[in-house]
Amino acid sequence: MAGFDKRVYSYEEAMDGIESGMTVIAGGFGLCGIPENLISEIKRRAVKDLTIYSNNCGVDGFGLGLLLEGRQISRIFASYVGENALFEQQMLNDEIEVVLTPQGTLAEKMRAGGAGIPAFYTATGYGTPIGEGKEVREFNGRHYILEESVVGDFAIVKGWKADRYGNVVYRDTAQNFNPMAATAGKITVVEVEEIVEPGELRPDQIHTPGIYVDRIIQGTFEKRIEKRTVREG
């Protein structure tokens, strides 16, 4: 009865099937809660011409920044990309197409994609360059624009704990975009810090039910901190 055992034991296996030209949806905010080893595996495979949906694009040399080094990304939907010199250069050289997307709209596009909702209306971006070319409609006297949802060929996700059925919990603000990303991949791969036995996670406290998850891998993580701000102890 291997049916629900979604564990894989190598990153090669975890990203099996990824190809050039695919769309990849990534969890993470800044460098927090990013699927760092899955990204490294995509780098290793040197697939090209990827379309990425991710709130940010990592930093030089870490996270999705690695895929910039390899010139593997041709298009990215993100809300904020200002942390990365290589990114800037590729954008100015037109090597990469950047579709700036408001953070909440990006989150909702993933959530809607996973939930079988092809499009939704939001006031976010109405009257701004983001709304240009999009349908505008009034509801109750207010203007909204139509935004379409997204489903990726792959979703790459970083969890905290999971069981082998693919039920996942996230820790603290490392949750961020991960739960929505997990719903929006044709193939969803989750790397976690710890795999526990089915039943160890309280059923009503699971963030991502296993039905969304195709592969689970246990990894070790650098968890680089982008801005270390401290106060006197």
Place this chain on the structure above:
Amino acid sequence: MAGFDKRVYSYEEAMDGIESGMTVIAGGFGLCGIPENLISEIKRRAVKDLTIYSNNCGVDGFGLGLLLEGRQISRIFASYVGENALFEQQMLNDEIEVVLTPQGTLAEKMRAGGAGIPAFYTATGYGTPIGEGKEVREFNGRHYILEESVVGDFAIVKGWKADRYGNVVYRDTAQNFNPMAATAGKITVVEVEEIVEPGELRPDQIHTPGIYVDRIIQGTFEKRIEKRTVREG
């Protein structure tokens, strides 16, 4: 610093401000996880002409069935209302307007209402009586209908535990419609089995963040079972 202490100590206070003609969004599925004491308080107040959004309408003499007895509901959006003889009678007498709404669409209407999304597309109901009169649009070769979201004057919710800031967790399948209902009330009232100290609930395991909640009350519950099915022990 009473700012975030949302506790109230009587059901009268909990439902303060409810008036005839208002729209009330209720959590619960069947008789599971229903805000039974808040419903009783609405019955006691004898407000009339209510519009209710709830998956079901209780049973004779319990849950929202109590409001039928008082002829307090003039319109209900629900997915399934077949458990209730009084309901049947009022429907046949045209005393109550029933807007049958697919269960997933009902859940999403509440979720979208709370999330500032005025409308969304769904394939559910396309080509059926539910889709009649609604806008149809094609996305990627498939047909979808446009559904509008809802915000109620009140949302009434049943939680398991909450802190005084209004952070709520639900227990097992008593979760059901409660988290979405909680987001979709101009005034959201949550009754729970236990109020705990802030910090006792793990922050990343809270189902309903306190920002959605206006009033919290601790109650005792009958928790009637609709269909007791058992196997030999």
Place this chain on the structure above:
Amino acid sequence: MALTREQMAQRVARELEDGFYVNLGIGIPTLVANYIPDGIDVMLQSENGLLGMGRYPTEAEVDPDMINAGKETVTARPGAAIFSSAESFAMIRGGHVDLTVLGAFEVDQQGNIASWMIPGKLIKGMGGAMDLVAGAENIICTMTHASKHGESKLLEKCSLPLTGAGCINRVLTDLAYLEIKDGAFILKERAPGVSVEEIVEKTAGKLIVPDHVPEMTFDA
């Protein structure tokens, strides 16, 4: 002989595959859970918000906070997940459920299904059925082939209000197992002792009958 309810459930259960997430409707579909083949594990989804539905509880286990979509008390198996109804229908509408089994009043050769409303009779509501048929790519309808009065329920065009349009691809009746494709029913199997002629006679919609139509077999 027409299939019994139990045989219908047994036959449907053969369509299960290891690792399937399955939503079983009320009635015959519910019985399918009793006939899951050996060596196959499926996870039952209950649309109120439970993935990994277990058996009915013992008297001691009964918990009013643990019910299924039929409002029956149930248990959760180890490794279950419980969530809101919005999340539950996100997975249904988003096509994450592998197989849905539900009853119907009528099905037609275009894959339309009518299962929730008989005009003039009291309307109880569609519950989650419209979301399920719109969201699943893989649906099996279970129903009697014809009414008590012998009127076919496999039609050219449904006469009752639809639950979903063009979404059904498999039907198991008490007489036959059929697929729906390109505007026709295709007869795949017949119940033991039921003749092709009887099925032809009781199918009002366009029916394609292959040269050989195997008979279903059941363990005694």
Place this chain on the structure above:
Amino acid sequence: MALTREQMAQRVARELEDGFYVNLGIGIPTLVANYIPDGIDVMLQSENGLLGMGRYPTEAEVDPDMINAGKETVTARPGAAIFSSAESFAMIRGGHVDLTVLGAFEVDQQGNIASWMIPGKLIKGMGGAMDLVAGAENIICTMTHASKHGESKLLEKCSLPLTGAGCINRVLTDLAYLEIKDGAFILKERAPGVSVEEIVEKTAGKLIVPDHVPEMTFDA
């Protein structure tokens, strides 16, 4: 004298009310947290998914899984809630945040705001700002009244690409506190020692000046 950054934060903090859920943008808005008046409790929302943001961590408390929307390490106060970014923007878009404070390049008399993009300069992105201005009913913009070259940033019509249309109702600059209503800025207070004339001169948009414009006061 023009207000310092700290004074601007102090002045904004006076707009806080007990029980407010507040989202503070990067820069001066962040400093507001240092000036929350006695007797008032506010809950800070960080749009990556944190309600009840606490202080910066001590060296020992630093946790890479605990950051704010500025990607800084933070802590959560007791009674905080942490959730997904979809949930976070549900509460923002749905109008559940009581007050948003954010910086801007330009604001105009129609309540339009430009804060995220200067054509010809590198574009870093809008982050959550467009959702915040579209979702909040109550927004305070903090900005300098004019550029270094003396060009007004309070305009008849924004010249830069907008972040949001018709959504700003209050502006605190280094020179004045203003409200926006019916297509005009209304001068409500002036910085200590700053004359009404200077504010009039540095405001390009339509400005309504009441008979009496009180001077802000700050503790020494």
